[in-house]
Amino acid sequence: MLKLQNISKSFDDVNAVRDLSLEINEGEIFVLLGPTGAGKTTTLKITAGLIHPDAGNIFIDNNDVSEVPPAFRDISFVFESYNLFPIYNVYDNIAFALRSRLLQIGSEEIDKRVQSFSRDLHIESLLDRPTSTLSGGETQRVALARALVREARLNLFDEPLSNLDLKLREELRVEFKELHKKYQSTIFYVTHDHDSAVSIADRIGILFEGKLHQVGAPNDLIENPESVIVASLINYPAINVLNCTLVGKKLNINGKTTLVELSEAEVKSIGKITKADEFQIGLKPRNIFIGKKKNMINISGKVLHTEYQGYNKVINLDFIGLTIRLVTNQAVRLKDRSTIDVHFVKEDMILFERENGMRVL
């Protein structure tokens, strides 16, 4: 439905977006996830036509819209700072775009749509209120209604939930999904909030320093990250990344301690990808378990600190000078500075080449 082709944009010396290509399908929620400064908002503004790219083309329904002005692209945009009109009440804010002469919609139809979206977003009782009297959550609902009511070809959302507190965010996420189920609109959503991305996306694109690193369904990215950057951004709590050296079949840490011995086949398959011997092991905190177990990789470490997080505890372990984090929901009480045994399965380990960060195993 939307196709961005080789988009680049720089501001002065900064390459905000670097040769970015992606496609968004009809009716899907596509989330671009990346830290502050990754180029997310720039990408969105280029899609909307608010910024002109240095290079590349934008297609909507196979039509090149690169030179089409924003108002004629049939796109709605929700900004992080909602930009509601403070002088109008809620109803007029929602109806505003529909009253555009470009659209030629009758007032009965406008009323029907405003009422219907207000009901779905639970703001029907607020329609007469001036927007300045609304709470943060209410304001955000009005902004969503105002964008969705247009039933535009494509809806762009720039961090629409990040100004809300955690609790409102949790509630709106669920409503957002239900609303999408009903209207099946195409949504291009950018955020730095990992939780929102994983929760609402059909597919996620990982953007880092202006470059699109990987695109896939949330579970797909979590299970099969192609690079250490993707693995670090998609996992919470953060994935453990340990530097290691491949000596023969052995993966050595800190130069001498052998953590894992690879099979012949594994060494062979790595050899096909790279000649390097410096790697990084990626290991999810949830894949490390307390206790010793036969035929698994067993290590012991000193407990630095346990982070209590309710259902989960995050245990920080010192393992020969490296910090390893593991997550458990077992009811264990571990004293700081005590030594404990932990184990993991070799298959849960991901291996990245150190130099370029790409996955090799």
Add this chain to the structure above:
Amino acid sequence: MARIRLENLKKYYGRVKAVDDVSLDIKDNEFIVFLGPSGCGKTTTLRCIAGLEPVTGGTIYFDENVVNGLEPADRNIAMVFQFYALYPHLNVYRNISFPLKAEKMPAHDIKRKIKWVSELLRIDSILDRKISELPDGDKQKVALARAIVRTPEVLLLDEPLSALDEKFREQMRIEFLRIQRALNVTTVYVTHDQREAMTLADRIVVMKDGEIIESGEPARLYETPHNLFTGYFIGSPGMNFFECISKKDGTCSTKNEELIHFSKSLQKKLREIQIDTFIVGVRPEYLFFSKNFDESVNYFKVRVINTERIHEINYGNFYIGDTLCKCFLSGETTPGGFEGFASWDDEKICFYNPESGHIL
């Protein structure tokens, strides 16, 4: 080393009661976190302790001494804010030495102190770097170093991590703990981030609308919140709450007449409580979804509308009446729109009075 005691602390701005009759005992070396939504009065309370705000009423004690009349500089406290308030054009060393120079400390003592604090915070390698060149995480470490270099009795921290990126925030949480344990200093920390509060605190003080809702160890507040608000605010996702009505024939149902089946022992407990309408609180993590049910346990029927993965746990969203709830899904899940039963263990449930919001 200091004990802090707040006695009926009040701070009003005109008619707005920012802090309303707050009483609290903070033990020597305790790490206290004030947690609550914005506008709950947590920062105002902290500023009253610091002496930055004159109080409207009540008494603040440090050990046995009333400090109400004392200037901030005379209270032997140190503060760190969300925005570091460092001198960007000066290097790290000069930023940290600033308060010591102001005290006219001899040069060799300053050197010794800075060596100590920079090693403690692991910033000894960046002492000659300019503040403006440092990443945000390091800036906050320097701000902390400058605060503790005078070895204050009380350390006050106002949302020190909320301006940082998630990555730095995780690292700095652990740093704060390590340093607080090493220093043995009474610490009061203000945040709206429940995850931070749970990780750091010896004791969390939950605040709302200028009042203390309750205080307790993180684990207790998570497992058995004594108030609905605590259960809602602590944990991500928060606790499920729904109204329940017990009928004459001994059965229970929701407002919409959907049956809720309680085990024998919970039924007995409910009879002892003797209340017709009450609120059930149960954590999503303790509410298990299954296709079938067992008569002996607690269960009710649910229709999962969609599923959500939060921190590698799959949750099912469903409604009880118009209340959104979440349950724990194990194994493979489909996108949503399926029916089954949600069940829980006896000890994982709390009952609340719908009027007061307090635990029964």
